[in-house]
Amino acid sequence: MRAGVLISIHESHASVLGEFSGWRVPIVYLGTKAEHASVRNSCGLFDVSHMTRLVIEGERAADELSKLLTVDTRVMKVNRMKYSLILNERGGIIDDVTVSRLGPHRYLLVSNAVTRDRVIDWIGSNVIIDDLTHDSLMLAVQGPSSPNVIREVLGVKTDSMRWFQLNLSEYRGCECVVSRSGYTGEDGFEVILIKPAIDAATGLWKSFVERGATPCGLAVRDVLRLEAGYPLYGVDVDESMNPYEARLDSALEMDRHDFIGRGALIGEKRIRVTLVGLMMSESGIPRRGMGVYRGEDKIGVVTSGCLSYSLQRGIALSHVSPDEVGDGRLVSIDYRGRRRSASIKLTPFVERRMPR
Amino acid sequence: MLKLGSIELSERYSVPEGLYYTRDHEWVKLTGKRTALIGITDYAQRKLREIIYVELPQPQTRVVQKQVIATVESVKASVDIYAPLTGKLLEVNTKLADSPELINDSPYDDGWLARFEIADESELQTLMEADEYSRYIAELEEEAGEEE
Numbered sequence A: 001m002r003a004g005v006l007i008s009i010h011e012s013h014a015s016v017l018g019e020f021s022g023w024r025v026p027i028v029y030l031g032t033k034a035e036h037a038s039v040r041n042s043c044g045l046f047d048v049s050h051m052t053r054l055v056i057e058g059e060r061a062a063d064e065l066s067k068l069l070t071v072d073t074r075v076m077k078v079n080r081m082k083y084s085l086i087l088n089e090r091g092g093i094i095d096d097v098t099v100s101r102l103g104p105h106r107y108l109l110v111s112n113a114v115t116r117d118r119v120i121d122w123i124g125s126n127v128i129i130d131d132l133t134h135d136s137l138m139l140a141v142q143g144p145s146s147p148n149v150i151r152e153v154l155g156v157k158t159d160s161m162r163w164f165q166l167n168l169s170e171y172r173g174c175e176c177v178v179s180r181s182g183y184t185g186e187d188g189f190e191v192i193l194i195k196p197a198i199d200a201a202t203g204l205w206k207s208f209v210e211r212g213a214t215p216c217g218l219a220v221r222d223v224l225r226l227e228a229g230y231p232l233y234g235v236d237v238d239e240s241m242n243p244y245e246a247r248l249d250s251a252l253e254m255d256r257h258d259f260i261g262r263g264a265l266i267g268e269k270r271i272r273v274t275l276v277g278l279m280m281s282e283s284g285i286p287r288r289g290m291g292v293y294r295g296e297d298k299i300g301v302v303t304s305g306c307l308s309y310s311l312q313r314g315i316a317l318s319h320v321s322p323d324e325v326g327d328g329r330l331v332s333i334d335y336r337g338r339r340r341s342a343s344i345k346l347t348p349f350v351e352r353r354m355p356r
Numbered sequence B: 001m002l003k004l005g006s007i008e009l010s011e012r013y014s015v016p017e018g019l020y021y022t023r024d025h026e027w028v029k030l031t032g033k034r035t036a037l038i039g040i041t042d043y044a045q046r047k048l049r050e051i052i053y054v055e056l057p058q059p060q061t062r063v064v065q066k067q068v069i070a071t072v073e074s075v076k077a078s079v080d081i082y083a084p085l086t087g088k089l090l091e092v093n094t095k096l097a098d099s100p101e102l103i104n105d106s107p108y109d110d111g112w113l114a115r116f117e118i119a120d121e122s123e124l125q126t127l128m129e130a131d132e133y134s135r136y137i138a139e140l141e142e143e144a145g146e147e148e
Helices: A007-013 A032-041 A061-068 A113-124 A146-154 A198-210 A218-227 B042-048 B121-126 B130-147
Strands: A016-020 A023-028 A044-047 A052-057 A081-087 A093-103 A106-111 A129-131 A136-142 A166-171 A174-179 A188-194 A274-280 A291-294 A297-308 A313-320 A330-335 A338-345 B026-030 B035-040 B051-055 B068-074 B078-082 B087-092 B114-118
Touching: A007 A023, A016 A218, A023 A218, A032 A044, A032 A218, A044 A198, A044 A218, A052 A061, A052 A113, A061 A106, A061 A113, A081 A113, A093 A113, A093 A166, A093 A174, A106 A113, A113 A129, A136 A146, A136 A198, A146 A174, A146 A188, A146 A198, A188 A198, A218 A297, A218 A313, A274 A297, A274 A330, A297 A330, A313 A338, B114 B121
Parallel strands: none
Antiparallel strands: A016 A023, A044 A136, A052 A106, A052 A129, A081 A093, A093 A106, A136 A188, A166 A174, A174 A188, A274 A313, A274 A338, A291 A297, A291 A330, A297 A313, A330 A338, B026 B035, B035 B114, B051 B068, B068 B078, B087 B114
C-alpha cells in the first residue's frame, strides 16, 4: 500500500486509519462531527497527498493539454487554476481534474487517486509528464479562517489571491505551490510542497496545527464535498457518463478549442441519466445503492449519501432518469425496505462560500 | 448485522460477564425475572465507529426473536438491529434521538436501546454468555485478519 510522507504523524495521532485507492490514509482524527465544525467555522487541515500530481512541461505543453482537457489551457494566465474534465473519444468522463499554469510552458495537473493509472496512460502518450505524486506533499487548508493560517505559516499575501489563483514560493528551501482552492465549499487553500525533506513536510503540518488548523480525516471530506454538492469521481461519476449527464458541462469550453470528446458532444446530446442531489424530508440516511422512486416506478439509484451535520438531515447524490429531473421534485427512497420521502435538489445543499 | 469489512485490529473489546449475547452483536441484561435491557455490544459500536442516528421502534411493540427492531447509522455504515428474544418493547431509550453517540461512549449502560419484557425465558438458552461471545468475536477478528 502507498503512503504519504506524513504517515507516521497520522499513525500516531489519527484515531482511525484506513485504505483509500491503494493509499493508507487517516480516516478520522478527533471525530468527524468536530472536524466538520472546524472546516465550516474556522479551519481544518487535510493531507490529500493521495491525489495524483503531474507536471507537464515543454514547448508543446499548452497545445497538447488543450486537446486533452475540456478547458483551453493555451489562454490561461500564469498562476491561474481551472477545473476541467478529461474525456474519451465518446465524450465519457475519464476524470475531473484541476489544471494550473505554473509558467509559460509548465502546467500542474491534479487528478483523483482512483484514476491514477488511467490518466497517466491516457495523457502520457501525448505529453511528457513528471509524476510528482510520490515526491511531494499536498495539504488542504480549508475554512473561513484559512487565509489567516496560510498568511501566518507561509507568509503568502492571501488578500490579493482570488479563488483558483496560485502563488509560487519557497518553504524551507523547497518549491511551494499555494492555490486558493479546495473541495469543501469553503474558502480555502491547497499547498503542494515539491520534494520536501521529511522535516520540512512534518514542520509544515505542525505549523498549520499550531496556528489553529484542526487535523481532519478523509471521512469528513466526503461529508463536506457532498454538502457542497460536489461529485466524487469513481463514485458519482464514471467513464460511462458524459459531462451533461454528470451536470459538469460548465467545465466545457466548446467554442474556444477542439479537444478529445468534443465531437461526440456536438449535436445530439445523449442523456440517459442525470446526476442530481437528493435531500431527505424524513429521517434516515441515504446510502449508495438505495433505489429512488416516484410512486411505484424506480427512477434512479443513490450513488453516495451521508448525514449533513450542517442541515441535520440525510443528503445524497444519485443517478436518476432525465425525465424526472426538476428542482424540488418529490421522490422517495427505499430506506432499508421502508419508503422515505425526499426531494431533488439541483443546487448545493449547503451554500458554497468561496471568495469571488 | 451486516459485515463491515476490515478495520484496525489490536483493540480489545469489552464483554461484561452476566450478560447474554447474540451472533448479531446485541446484548441482553436481565433486570428482573422477565425484564431486560437490550443494546449493541462494544464490538459492534467499534466496528460501526461514530454513530450519528438511531431509528428506534415504538414502545409497546411485540416482537419475535430476530425481527428487525431498530436501525443504527454511523458515518461509515448502517445496520439493522434484531430482537434478541421474543417479547415486548416496554420502553425505548429516547436520549439516543439527540445523542446517538451514547452508544459509542457507553454501549452497555447509557447507550441501551430498549427495555424489554421477555415472553419465554427458555429462549435465553439460544444466546451466548460472555466467554462464548468473546471467543466468537475473536474468531471473527481472525477471519477478518486473514482477509486483509
